[in-house]
Amino acid sequence: YQLKIYLKMDADSDLPVSLESWRSSARMALQDGPWGYLEGAAGSEDTMIENIKAFSRYRIRPRYLHDVENRNQSITLFGRKQDSPFIIAPIGVQSIIHKDAEYASAGAAASLGMPYILSTVSSTSIEDIAAKFPESEKWFQLYPGKDENVMKSMVNRAEKAGYKVIVVTVDTTMLGWREQDIKNAYLPFLQGEGIANFITDPEFLKMLETSPENNMQAAIEEFLMVYVNPSFTWDGFRKIRSWTKLPILIKGISSEEDVHTAVKYGADGVIISNHGGRQVDGSISSLEALDEITGENKPEFTILFDSGIRHAADAMKALALGASGVLIGRPYCYAMAVAGQRGIERYLNQLRAEFDLQMALSGYSSISQLGRHTIYKKSPY
Numbered sequence: 001y002q003l004k005i006y007l008k009m010d011a012d013s014d015l016p017v018s019l020e021s022w023r024s025s026a027r028m029a030l031q032d033g034p035w036g037y038l039e040g041a042a043g044s045e046d047t048m049i050e051n052i053k054a055f056s057r058y059r060i061r062p063r064y065l066h067d068v069e070n071r072n073q074s075i076t077l078f079g080r081k082q083d084s085p086f087i088i089a090p091i092g093v094q095s096i097i098h099k100d101a102e103y104a105s106a107g108a109a110a111s112l113g114m115p116y117i118l119s120t121v122s123s124t125s126i127e128d129i130a131a132k133f134p135e136s137e138k139w140f141q142l143y144p145g146k147d148e149n150v151m152k153s154m155v156n157r158a159e160k161a162g163y164k165v166i167v168v169t170v171d172t173t174m175l176g177w178r179e180q181d182i183k184n185a186y187l188p189f190l191q192g193e194g195i196a197n198f199i200t201d202p203e204f205l206k207m208l209e210t211s212p213e214n215n216m217q218a219a220i221e222e223f224l225m226v227y228v229n230p231s232f233t234w235d236g237f238r239k240i241r242s243w244t245k246l247p248i249l250i251k252g253i254s255s256e257e258d259v260h261t262a263v264k265y266g267a268d269g270v271i272i273s274n275h276g277g278r279q280v281d282g283s284i285s286s287l288e289a290l291d292e293i294t295g296e297n298k299p300e301f302t303i304l305f306d307s308g309i310r311h312a313a314d315a316m317k318a319l320a321l322g323a324s325g326v327l328i329g330r331p332y333c334y335a336m337a338v339a340g341q342r343g344i345e346r347y348l349n350q351l352r353a354e355f356d357l358q359m360a361l362s363g364y365s366s367i368s369q370l371g372r373h374t375i376y377k378k379s380p381y
Protein backbone atom coordinates (compact mmCIF):
# COMPACT_ATOMS: atom_id res chain seq x y z
CA TYR A 1 0.00 0.00 0.00
CA GLN A 2 2.78 2.38 1.00
CA LEU A 3 4.72 1.62 -2.17
CA LYS A 4 1.64 2.17 -4.33
CA ILE A 5 1.14 5.58 -2.79
CA TYR A 6 4.82 6.45 -3.14
CA LEU A 7 4.89 5.50 -6.78
CA LYS A 8 1.48 7.03 -7.56
CA MET A 9 0.36 3.67 -8.85
CA ASP A 10 -3.08 3.62 -7.33
CA ALA A 11 -6.48 4.68 -8.62
CA ASP A 12 -6.62 7.72 -6.34
CA SER A 13 -3.34 9.30 -7.34
CA ASP A 14 -5.27 12.35 -8.60
CA LEU A 15 -6.19 13.23 -5.00
CA PRO A 16 -4.21 15.38 -2.57
CA VAL A 17 -1.73 13.86 -0.15
CA SER A 18 -0.82 16.46 2.47
CA LEU A 19 -3.41 17.72 4.91
CA GLU A 20 -2.66 21.25 3.78
CA SER A 21 -3.47 20.40 0.16
CA TRP A 22 -6.72 18.65 1.15
CA ARG A 23 -7.57 21.81 3.06
CA SER A 24 -6.72 24.21 0.23
CA SER A 25 -8.56 22.04 -2.33
CA ALA A 26 -11.60 22.03 -0.01
CA ARG A 27 -11.39 25.81 0.22
CA MET A 28 -11.55 26.00 -3.58
CA ALA A 29 -14.45 23.54 -3.75
CA LEU A 30 -16.68 25.39 -1.27
CA GLN A 31 -18.37 28.78 -1.35
CA ASP A 32 -17.56 31.27 1.43
CA GLY A 33 -20.61 30.35 3.54
CA PRO A 34 -20.06 26.58 3.85
CA TRP A 35 -16.27 27.05 4.09
CA GLY A 36 -16.61 29.56 6.92
CA TYR A 37 -19.02 27.26 8.73
CA LEU A 38 -16.65 24.29 8.43
CA GLU A 39 -13.42 26.06 9.19
CA GLY A 40 -14.55 28.81 11.53
CA ALA A 41 -14.12 28.78 15.29
CA ALA A 42 -15.13 30.94 18.24
CA GLY A 43 -14.00 34.55 18.67
CA SER A 44 -10.32 35.09 17.86
CA GLU A 45 -10.16 31.40 16.79
CA ASP A 46 -7.25 31.06 19.19
CA THR A 47 -8.59 27.83 20.75
CA MET A 48 -8.61 26.12 17.37
CA ILE A 49 -5.05 27.26 16.70
CA GLU A 50 -3.93 26.30 20.20
CA ASN A 51 -5.45 22.82 19.81
CA ILE A 52 -3.10 22.19 16.93
CA LYS A 53 -0.06 23.97 18.40
CA ALA A 54 -0.31 21.96 21.64
CA PHE A 55 0.74 18.81 19.80
CA SER A 56 4.19 20.20 19.09
CA ARG A 57 4.80 20.67 22.84
CA TYR A 58 4.63 16.89 23.27
CA ARG A 59 7.30 14.83 21.49
CA ILE A 60 7.57 11.11 20.79
CA ARG A 61 10.55 9.12 22.13
CA PRO A 62 11.42 6.59 19.42
CA ARG A 63 12.84 3.25 20.65
CA TYR A 64 14.91 0.93 18.51
CA LEU A 65 15.77 -2.74 18.11
CA HIS A 66 12.28 -3.88 19.00
CA ASP A 67 10.63 -6.37 16.68
CA VAL A 68 7.94 -4.46 14.80
CA GLU A 69 7.44 -6.88 11.94
CA ASN A 70 3.90 -7.84 13.01
CA ARG A 71 1.76 -4.91 14.01
CA ASN A 72 -1.81 -4.13 14.75
CA GLN A 73 -3.65 -0.87 15.35
CA SER A 74 -6.70 -2.36 16.99
CA ILE A 75 -8.52 -1.05 20.04
CA THR A 76 -11.52 -2.39 21.95
CA LEU A 77 -14.42 -0.09 22.75
CA PHE A 78 -17.43 -1.26 24.73
CA GLY A 79 -16.47 -4.86 24.16
CA ARG A 80 -16.10 -4.59 20.38
CA LYS A 81 -12.78 -4.70 18.57
CA GLN A 82 -12.06 -1.88 16.11
CA ASP A 83 -9.28 -2.20 13.53
CA SER A 84 -7.86 1.26 14.16
CA PRO A 85 -7.98 3.93 16.86
CA PHE A 86 -9.83 6.36 14.55
CA ILE A 87 -13.49 7.28 14.96
CA ILE A 88 -15.49 9.62 12.71
CA ALA A 89 -16.51 12.70 14.74
CA PRO A 90 -20.10 13.95 14.61
CA ILE A 91 -20.24 16.87 12.20
CA GLY A 92 -23.63 18.36 11.44
CA VAL A 93 -25.17 19.61 8.18
CA GLN A 94 -22.91 17.72 5.82
CA SER A 95 -25.19 18.60 2.90
CA ILE A 96 -23.37 21.95 2.76
CA ILE A 97 -20.06 20.15 2.16
CA HIS A 98 -21.07 17.55 -0.43
CA LYS A 99 -24.31 16.52 -2.11
CA ASP A 100 -24.00 12.96 -0.71
CA ALA A 101 -23.70 14.41 2.82
CA GLU A 102 -23.67 11.72 5.56
CA TYR A 103 -24.01 8.93 3.00
CA ALA A 104 -20.46 9.81 1.92
CA SER A 105 -18.95 9.89 5.41
CA ALA A 106 -20.92 6.96 6.85
CA GLY A 107 -20.13 5.03 3.65
CA ALA A 108 -16.40 5.66 4.07
CA ALA A 109 -16.57 4.66 7.74
CA ALA A 110 -18.46 1.48 6.87
CA SER A 111 -16.03 0.48 4.14
CA LEU A 112 -13.03 1.07 6.41
CA GLY A 113 -14.62 -0.47 9.50
CA MET A 114 -14.46 2.67 11.63
CA PRO A 115 -17.07 3.74 14.19
CA TYR A 116 -19.24 6.53 12.82
CA ILE A 117 -20.98 9.16 14.96
CA LEU A 118 -24.09 10.66 13.40
CA SER A 119 -24.89 14.22 14.56
CA THR A 120 -28.25 15.35 15.99
CA VAL A 121 -28.22 17.99 13.25
CA SER A 122 -27.34 15.66 10.38
CA SER A 123 -28.71 16.22 6.89
CA THR A 124 -29.72 12.54 6.69
CA SER A 125 -31.93 10.88 9.27
CA ILE A 126 -30.98 8.27 11.86
CA GLU A 127 -33.06 5.63 10.05
CA ASP A 128 -31.88 6.44 6.52
CA ILE A 129 -28.23 6.01 7.51
CA ALA A 130 -29.03 2.80 9.40
CA ALA A 131 -30.95 1.40 6.42
CA LYS A 132 -28.09 2.09 4.03
CA PHE A 133 -25.34 0.78 6.35
CA PRO A 134 -27.04 -1.81 8.56
CA GLU A 135 -23.91 -3.73 9.55
CA SER A 136 -21.44 -0.97 10.40
CA GLU A 137 -20.66 0.39 13.88
CA LYS A 138 -22.76 3.54 14.33
CA TRP A 139 -23.13 5.84 17.33
CA PHE A 140 -25.65 8.64 17.75
CA GLN A 141 -24.73 12.10 19.07
CA LEU A 142 -27.43 13.94 21.00
CA TYR A 143 -27.52 17.67 21.70
CA PRO A 144 -29.45 18.16 24.93
CA GLY A 145 -32.38 20.17 23.66
CA LYS A 146 -35.31 22.00 25.20
CA ASP A 147 -37.93 19.31 24.68
CA GLU A 148 -37.53 16.13 26.68
CA ASN A 149 -39.96 14.14 24.54
CA VAL A 150 -38.02 14.91 21.37
CA MET A 151 -34.70 13.99 22.99
CA LYS A 152 -36.07 10.77 24.40
CA SER A 153 -37.64 9.90 21.08
CA MET A 154 -34.31 10.41 19.28
CA VAL A 155 -32.47 8.20 21.77
CA ASN A 156 -35.11 5.49 21.29
CA ARG A 157 -35.00 5.83 17.52
CA ALA A 158 -31.21 5.48 17.52
CA GLU A 159 -31.36 2.44 19.77
CA LYS A 160 -34.06 0.83 17.64
CA ALA A 161 -32.10 1.52 14.44
CA GLY A 162 -29.07 -0.33 15.82
CA TYR A 163 -26.80 2.53 16.95
CA LYS A 164 -24.51 1.18 19.67
CA VAL A 165 -23.50 4.21 21.76
CA ILE A 166 -25.15 7.53 22.65
CA VAL A 167 -22.83 10.55 22.67
CA VAL A 168 -24.22 13.50 24.63
CA THR A 169 -22.49 16.74 23.62
CA VAL A 170 -22.47 19.16 26.53
CA ASP A 171 -20.38 22.05 25.21
CA THR A 172 -23.10 23.46 22.96
CA THR A 173 -25.73 25.02 25.15
CA MET A 174 -25.89 27.66 22.42
CA LEU A 175 -23.82 28.38 19.33
CA GLY A 176 -20.39 29.94 19.86
CA TRP A 177 -19.49 33.44 18.62
CA ARG A 178 -18.36 32.61 15.09
CA GLU A 179 -17.26 35.67 13.21
CA GLN A 180 -16.86 33.97 9.84
CA ASP A 181 -20.53 32.98 9.89
CA ILE A 182 -21.58 36.43 11.06
CA LYS A 183 -19.54 38.07 8.29
CA ASN A 184 -21.05 35.72 5.70
CA ALA A 185 -24.53 35.99 7.26
CA TYR A 186 -24.58 32.20 7.02
CA LEU A 187 -26.38 29.75 9.25
CA PRO A 188 -27.27 26.56 7.36
CA PHE A 189 -30.23 25.74 9.63
CA LEU A 190 -32.05 28.83 8.36
CA GLN A 191 -32.20 27.21 4.92
CA GLY A 192 -33.62 24.03 6.46
CA GLU A 193 -30.27 22.19 6.32
CA GLY A 194 -29.45 19.81 9.18
CA ILE A 195 -32.94 19.27 10.51
CA ALA A 196 -33.61 15.79 9.09
CA ASN A 197 -33.82 14.13 12.51
CA PHE A 198 -36.39 16.70 13.66
CA ILE A 199 -38.76 16.68 10.71
CA THR A 200 -38.86 12.88 10.90
CA ASP A 201 -39.46 12.80 14.64
CA PRO A 202 -43.01 11.99 15.80
CA GLU A 203 -42.63 14.06 18.99
CA PHE A 204 -41.29 17.06 17.09
CA LEU A 205 -44.07 16.82 14.51
CA LYS A 206 -46.63 17.00 17.33
CA MET A 207 -45.30 20.46 18.15
CA LEU A 208 -46.08 21.80 14.68
CA GLU A 209 -49.45 23.09 13.55
CA THR A 210 -48.97 21.70 10.08
CA SER A 211 -46.53 19.29 8.42
CA PRO A 212 -43.06 20.52 7.38
CA GLU A 213 -44.01 19.91 3.72
CA ASN A 214 -46.79 22.48 4.13
CA ASN A 215 -44.78 24.97 6.13
CA MET A 216 -41.03 24.39 6.27
CA GLN A 217 -40.43 27.86 7.68
CA ALA A 218 -42.48 27.07 10.78
CA ALA A 219 -40.60 23.77 11.23
CA ILE A 220 -37.27 25.61 11.02
CA GLU A 221 -38.41 28.16 13.59
CA GLU A 222 -39.56 25.44 15.98
CA PHE A 223 -36.27 23.61 15.50
CA LEU A 224 -34.32 26.77 16.41
CA MET A 225 -36.36 27.03 19.62
CA VAL A 226 -35.64 23.50 20.84
CA TYR A 227 -32.42 22.03 19.46
CA VAL A 228 -30.11 23.29 22.23
CA ASN A 229 -30.79 24.15 25.84
CA PRO A 230 -28.82 26.62 27.99
CA SER A 231 -30.56 25.45 31.16
CA PHE A 232 -29.47 21.84 30.79
CA THR A 233 -27.68 20.46 33.90
CA TRP A 234 -26.46 17.17 35.37
CA ASP A 235 -30.02 16.42 36.50
CA GLY A 236 -31.06 16.52 32.87
CA PHE A 237 -28.23 14.14 32.09
CA ARG A 238 -29.48 11.77 34.78
CA LYS A 239 -32.79 11.57 32.87
CA ILE A 240 -31.06 10.76 29.58
CA ARG A 241 -29.15 8.06 31.47
CA SER A 242 -32.44 6.50 32.57
CA TRP A 243 -33.82 6.28 29.02
CA THR A 244 -31.34 3.75 27.65
CA LYS A 245 -29.10 0.84 28.56
CA LEU A 246 -26.71 1.73 25.74
CA PRO A 247 -23.33 3.09 26.81
CA ILE A 248 -23.32 6.90 27.04
CA LEU A 249 -20.29 9.08 26.36
CA ILE A 250 -20.26 12.73 27.38
CA LYS A 251 -18.56 14.81 24.69
CA GLY A 252 -17.03 18.23 25.24
CA ILE A 253 -15.24 17.79 28.57
CA SER A 254 -12.09 19.77 29.42
CA SER A 255 -11.66 19.38 33.17
CA GLU A 256 -10.96 16.66 35.72
CA GLU A 257 -13.88 17.84 37.87
CA ASP A 258 -16.34 17.29 35.05
CA VAL A 259 -14.95 13.80 34.45
CA HIS A 260 -15.56 12.92 38.10
CA THR A 261 -19.11 14.23 37.87
CA ALA A 262 -19.68 12.30 34.65
CA VAL A 263 -18.65 9.08 36.42
CA LYS A 264 -20.93 9.94 39.35
CA TYR A 265 -23.93 10.45 37.08
CA GLY A 266 -23.47 7.14 35.32
CA ALA A 267 -21.72 8.04 32.07
CA ASP A 268 -19.72 5.20 30.53
CA GLY A 269 -16.97 7.49 29.35
CA VAL A 270 -16.11 10.95 28.11
CA ILE A 271 -14.77 12.54 24.96
CA ILE A 272 -12.22 15.16 25.89
CA SER A 273 -12.97 17.84 23.30
CA ASN A 274 -13.53 21.55 22.93
CA HIS A 275 -15.55 21.17 19.74
CA GLY A 276 -12.55 22.09 17.60
CA GLY A 277 -12.37 25.52 19.26
CA ARG A 278 -15.84 26.46 18.03
CA GLN A 279 -17.39 27.22 21.40
CA VAL A 280 -15.11 28.82 24.03
CA ASP A 281 -12.50 31.27 22.75
CA GLY A 282 -9.26 31.17 24.76
CA SER A 283 -9.94 27.72 26.15
CA ILE A 284 -7.32 25.20 27.28
CA SER A 285 -6.17 23.08 24.34
CA SER A 286 -7.86 19.73 24.23
CA LEU A 287 -4.52 17.86 24.41
CA GLU A 288 -3.42 19.69 27.56
CA ALA A 289 -6.83 19.03 29.09
CA LEU A 290 -6.33 15.33 28.33
CA ASP A 291 -2.89 15.44 29.93
CA GLU A 292 -4.29 17.00 33.11
CA ILE A 293 -7.23 14.63 33.27
CA THR A 294 -5.40 11.38 32.79
CA GLY A 295 -2.56 12.30 35.16
CA GLU A 296 0.06 9.65 35.74
CA ASN A 297 -2.28 6.66 35.51
CA LYS A 298 -4.11 5.30 32.53
CA PRO A 299 -7.76 5.66 33.57
CA GLU A 300 -10.17 2.72 33.86
CA PHE A 301 -12.98 4.91 32.52
CA THR A 302 -13.26 5.17 28.69
CA ILE A 303 -11.63 8.38 27.55
CA LEU A 304 -11.72 9.37 23.91
CA PHE A 305 -10.19 12.50 22.45
CA ASP A 306 -10.70 15.07 19.71
CA SER A 307 -9.88 18.62 18.64
CA GLY A 308 -6.74 19.15 16.64
CA ILE A 309 -5.83 15.70 15.31
CA ARG A 310 -4.32 16.30 11.88
CA HIS A 311 -1.60 13.66 11.57
CA ALA A 312 -0.78 10.17 12.75
CA ALA A 313 1.78 11.54 15.22
CA ASP A 314 -0.99 13.57 16.88
CA ALA A 315 -3.06 10.43 17.34
CA MET A 316 -0.04 8.61 18.83
CA LYS A 317 0.48 11.43 21.34
CA ALA A 318 -3.17 11.46 22.46
CA LEU A 319 -3.19 7.67 22.81
CA ALA A 320 0.06 7.81 24.79
CA LEU A 321 -1.51 10.36 27.12
CA GLY A 322 -4.30 7.93 27.95
CA ALA A 323 -6.99 8.25 25.26
CA SER A 324 -8.47 4.93 24.14
CA GLY A 325 -9.32 6.26 20.69
CA VAL A 326 -9.37 9.53 18.74
CA LEU A 327 -12.03 11.30 16.70
CA ILE A 328 -11.23 12.79 13.31
CA GLY A 329 -13.16 16.00 12.63
CA ARG A 330 -12.51 18.74 10.07
CA PRO A 331 -9.95 16.76 8.00
CA TYR A 332 -12.50 14.20 6.78
CA CYS A 333 -14.75 17.09 5.75
CA TYR A 334 -11.95 18.64 3.70
CA ALA A 335 -11.63 15.29 1.91
CA MET A 336 -15.42 15.06 1.48
CA ALA A 337 -15.53 18.53 -0.09
CA VAL A 338 -12.84 17.47 -2.57
CA ALA A 339 -14.14 14.04 -3.63
CA GLY A 340 -17.06 12.79 -1.52
CA GLN A 341 -16.79 9.26 -0.15
CA ARG A 342 -13.79 8.46 -2.34
CA GLY A 343 -11.93 11.45 -0.90
CA ILE A 344 -12.70 10.48 2.69
CA GLU A 345 -11.61 6.90 2.11
CA ARG A 346 -8.39 8.09 0.54
CA TYR A 347 -7.63 10.50 3.37
CA LEU A 348 -8.41 7.95 6.10
CA ASN A 349 -6.42 5.23 4.37
CA GLN A 350 -3.46 7.56 4.23
CA LEU A 351 -3.89 8.42 7.89
CA ARG A 352 -3.99 4.74 8.82
CA ALA A 353 -0.93 3.93 6.70
CA GLU A 354 0.92 6.88 8.21
CA PHE A 355 -0.10 5.76 11.71
CA ASP A 356 1.13 2.22 11.09
CA LEU A 357 4.53 3.48 9.91
CA GLN A 358 4.76 6.07 12.63
CA MET A 359 4.17 3.45 15.32
CA ALA A 360 6.60 0.96 13.77
CA LEU A 361 9.37 3.48 13.25
CA SER A 362 8.97 4.62 16.85
CA GLY A 363 9.39 1.02 18.00
CA TYR A 364 5.82 0.06 18.90
CA SER A 365 3.74 -2.70 17.39
CA SER A 366 0.51 -2.17 19.28
CA ILE A 367 -1.37 0.67 20.92
CA SER A 368 -1.23 -1.02 24.32
CA GLN A 369 2.54 -0.35 24.36
CA LEU A 370 1.98 3.41 24.31
CA GLY A 371 2.04 5.37 27.55
CA ARG A 372 3.52 8.42 29.19
CA HIS A 373 6.99 6.86 28.91
CA THR A 374 6.67 7.21 25.12
CA ILE A 375 6.18 10.98 25.34
CA TYR A 376 8.51 13.85 26.15
CA LYS A 377 6.76 17.02 27.34
CA LYS A 378 8.55 20.23 26.47
CA SER A 379 8.67 22.90 29.09
CA PRO A 380 6.34 25.74 28.07
CA TYR A 381 9.14 28.24 28.91
Ligand code: FNR
Binds near residue numbers: 089091092119251331
Ligand atom coordinates in the same frame (compact mmCIF):
# COMPACT_ATOMS: atom_id res chain seq x y z
C1 FNR B 1 -18.56 20.02 14.62
N1 FNR B 1 -18.61 19.32 15.83
C2 FNR B 1 -19.82 18.79 16.25
N2 FNR B 1 -19.88 18.09 17.42
C3 FNR B 1 -21.04 17.52 17.84
O1 FNR B 1 -21.05 16.89 18.90
N3 FNR B 1 -22.16 17.64 17.07
C4 FNR B 1 -22.19 18.32 15.89
O2 FNR B 1 -23.21 18.40 15.23
C5 FNR B 1 -20.99 18.94 15.47
N4 FNR B 1 -20.95 19.68 14.32
C6 FNR B 1 -19.75 20.20 13.87
C7 FNR B 1 -19.73 20.90 12.67
C8 FNR B 1 -18.51 21.37 12.17
C9 FNR B 1 -18.49 22.09 10.86
C10 FNR B 1 -17.31 21.15 12.90
C11 FNR B 1 -15.97 21.61 12.38
C12 FNR B 1 -17.36 20.50 14.11
C13 FNR B 1 -17.38 19.08 16.59
C14 FNR B 1 -16.67 17.81 16.14
O3 FNR B 1 -17.40 16.66 16.50
C15 FNR B 1 -15.25 17.70 16.75
O4 FNR B 1 -15.34 17.84 18.15
C16 FNR B 1 -14.31 18.75 16.17
O5 FNR B 1 -14.45 18.80 14.77
C17 FNR B 1 -12.87 18.44 16.55
O6 FNR B 1 -12.02 19.48 16.15
P1 FNR B 1 -11.10 19.40 14.82
O7 FNR B 1 -10.12 18.27 15.04
O8 FNR B 1 -12.02 19.16 13.70
O9 FNR B 1 -10.44 20.74 14.74
